[in-house]
Amino acid sequence: MSQHVYPVDSTALLLVDPYNDFLSEGGKIWPRIKPVAEEVGLIANLKTIDNAVRLAGMRVFIAPHRRWEPGDYEDWAHPSPTQRQIIQRHSFARGEWGGEWHPDFAPKPGDIVAKEHWGQSGFANTDLDQQLRQRGITHVIVVGLLANTCIESTARYAMELGYHVTLVRDATAAFTHEMMHAAHDLNGPTFAHAILTTAEVVAALSATSDLTQAAQ
Numbered sequence: 001m002s003q004h005v006y007p008v009d010s011t012a013l014l015l016v017d018p019y020n021d022f023l024s025e026g027g028k029i030w031p032r033i034k035p036v037a038e039e040v041g042l043i044a045n046l047k048t049i050d051n052a053v054r055l056a057g058m059r060v061f062i063a064p065h066r067r068w069e070p071g072d073y074e075d076w077a078h079p080s081p082t083q084r085q086i087i088q089r090h091s092f093a094r095g096e097w098g099g100e101w102h103p104d105f106a107p108k109p110g111d112i113v114a115k116e117h118w119g120q121s122g123f124a125n126t127d128l129d130q131q132l133r134q135r136g137i138t139h140v141i142v143v144g145l146l147a148n149t150c151i152e153s154t155a156r157y158a159m160e161l162g163y164h165v166t167l168v169r170d171a172t173a174a175f176t177h178e179m180m181h182a183a184h185d186l187n188g189p190t191f192a193h194a195i196l197t198t199a200e201v202v203a204a205l206s207a208t209s210d211l212t213q214a215a216q
Contacts, residue, residue: 004166004194004204006058011208012137013053015046016063016122016144016154018105021091021098023145028089028098033145036180037173045171045198047104049143052202059135060111063122063144063154067094080119082149120153129161139164141201143171147183159191166194168201 021027023043030037037043053060066072068090073079079087086092092099107113112135114128122128132140140163142155151172155165167188174180188195196204 006139006204006208008057010136011139012059012061012132013049014061014063014140014142015105016150017065018102018144019092020100020102023102028091032175033173040170040173042173046143048198049171049201052205056205061131062107062111062113063128064116065092066116066118067092067099069094120150121157122154123157141166143168145172147172147174148179152183152187156191165192166196167192168196168198170198
């Protein structure tokens, strides 16, 4: 039996930035992610975890990046390197296909969509923490993009706020293998309570479900 236990009522899947620009053919950023994403089976693994979480009766929260609008960041005193790139390529543009949800990961009834984050953390300057706490969430399984930026920043912030944090090696991607290595093997172990594969997450959810049923 897995040593990782995820209470049904207090565990949530936290899906970060599931936009077409990141996850779909034709997306502005997909070509840079595609080699690693296809190598790890990103799309299939995201579907698998999404289905497993819902089957277990757990909640899904979406932490979306700010959808670009004309003028964003341009008069900021200190736009980050990523924000300067967004100025140039208009990533996740509001009202455009690239800023729409990937069709497999669009919010479903009962899902919670947090306010859009401007930087890399899904918690900074948003209502994500409030949305989670008001629903009694203590454990978050963090998936989506990118492994070494928004996933790491969101997961680190979650740890600082007192959540139990799980990273999933093959339910995220990055531009290079080195970035994936840094996210999961160098940085992740300093803040995440668990770093698992999709198969290990599914097994842990199944074990938790078995324990819940046995206790009833």
